[in-house]
Amino acid sequence: MAAAEIRNVSQAYPMKGGDGPDSYAKNSTYQREAMESVKELVTKGIAEKLDIDLLLPSNVFHIVDLGCSVGPNTFSSVENILEAVLLKYQSQGPMDPQIPEFQVFFNDHTPNDFNLLFKSLPPNRQYYAVGVPGSFYGRLFPRASIHLFHSSFALQWLSEVPKEVVDKNSPAWNKGRIHYLSSTDEVVRAYKAQYAVDMECFLHARAQELVDGGLMVLIIPGYPHGTPLSDTVAYLTLQLIEACLIDMVTKRMVSEEKLDSFNIPMFSPSPQELEAVVERNGCLSIETLKPLPRQTDNTVLNTKLFASHGRAAFEGIIKQHFGEEILDELFDLYRKKLEEELSIVKPRKSTSLLVVLKRKAN
Template sequence: MAEQESNALVEAHPMNGGDGPNSYAQNSTVQKRDMEAAKEMISEAISKHLDIDPNSFSNPSQPFRIADLGCSIGPNTFFAVQNIIEAAESKFKSIKQKSPQFQVFFNDHVENDFNTLFRSLPSTRKYFATGVPGSFYAPLFPNSSLHIIHLSFALHWLSTVPKDHGNSLCWNKESIYCTGKSKEVADAYFGQFKRDMDLFLNARAEEIVSGGLMCLIMYALPNRVKFSDTLAGYSFELLGDCLKDMAKRGVISEEKVESFNIPQYIPTMNEVKEVIKQNQRFRIVSIGTLENPSSVLTDQMFVGHLRAIVEGVIKNHFGDEMDTDELFSLCLGKLRESCHLFDDEKYLKNINLCIFLKTQE
């Protein structure tokens, strides 16, 4: 009952489902490039830091269990899982032990399009696939049941937008996202991020086996850089301007625009390290950065990625009054007026972290 209540308190914002032109499946090439960049780091980390007890797999029916949390609908999750399995097979080979059977758990919110996910499962897969619906901010698996946990580009989604009031300094009326410009707003969002990360780390610490490995690929900012000074932040700024334009024309409610906030927080590298250290359940055994691929996107691709990620949040907030086709058409027009920003180093400051964790012994 406690786990059900915990899941119920978490807001769900799944990516666009299906396999149509606005789906996440068709608009996640940036994430795919990041996973390709992380492949070597993952292989090296599994080789160096994954501890395997040969006696644990003496029984042929004992599987090696992998969980991909926040998996969405593919195909990136399948690519990540394949990388992990190949590295795990190499690890077993290095200790002269036959590879066990692999069981992979694909997790995301209950609203995730699991039908599309499982229709897309690779026919050549070398694992048994299982779906696990629920928030990763709550317990999902039995204690000491997972050997490798993987999560990519999901921990910046908060369980909820920080609660504010119209007369509060942390009321984010002027923007639809946490820009980092207001200390009060940034502190409120970081506070929510810390609470969510504590829930996440505490749950995973119980679920991972002794010697197991957790890989987190996260959006992050260099220390002392504001999110508004990145291309992703600028795209949210344009999206907010489009919403305000629609409100001025009476297409949507101005009050709804003022109360709309995207429940995301992009932490700095130091903030990520601080949260993990303060939680005390895990230690960082390896950390690296991935090359930022945003500059290879066209304006059409960029808006397609943006739509696949936040359209659901927008529809949930504005309801039937919102014409998202019009909204993202306006956003594309504004972005084309600023297409030079794709090559402006000023807006290419965000980084992607690849962090490997083991439980504190």
């Protein structure tokens, strides 16, 4: 097997591990609510699009959760998928072959807290559990060995920060900013180009690993074309973290040079951008591509909980770049700014895309 097919060249930005008050395990309810809100759509997609006949005669059904983090969300997703697959088998009638056993592969970067993940495994699960460390932007599994891939709220993370945005000599240098959402056209183009390269790698790897007729069920933060990004929860979160870092530069707690060299490698595509990269791959068909907008009322947001969610998601990457000593001050300041911002009654949109892809037959 060619080394290029299995190499994992991607920077790791794990969610905060452990089970403490600031951990991702304790601060991922927003993601879980979004996943639960699409449970019926995922079940329907599997019922309509999973072709059991193409998957036989395998007596083991392989499911992968890409970007599993530490739980408990991954376990809920797997249970929902397993339940949907069982229903699909049972719907075929009593004359069909025996329902297979299930093996689930939990994948994330090597620094992920796999210890906590496996300590938290449901005791009465109906599957055999395996951990697979590595970047999903490279090959992870043997050819034609996986029946169903799942990923929720992980594919917004790029493999790396676009090189142009931290190059002082580039027109895309993102001086004083930490993301693309309110930046220049050059910065936006650099992020879009990095996204296109990463997704091409992702789809190429999965197309090799899926059996013919196998499915991918993805929930990806994304925006319908024309959505004002300034009204979104993601924009609010990143803008406030950026404002906090600028304040800390003013207080000389963070150097200006450190801020200028820091960018968060996240990108949320439009349906059109996602369609384009799938079409270029050519091995997968889009069975479902559905925007799932949700509106968040500021008056019902728990500021402390929302701030803890932000820390669980972004502490790792901020700690890597700036060091541990600024974290408490930064996220305390973030919480205060969040309280001020949410005192303005302005609903925020949290938008994601439900995507079902199917491996075309060779």
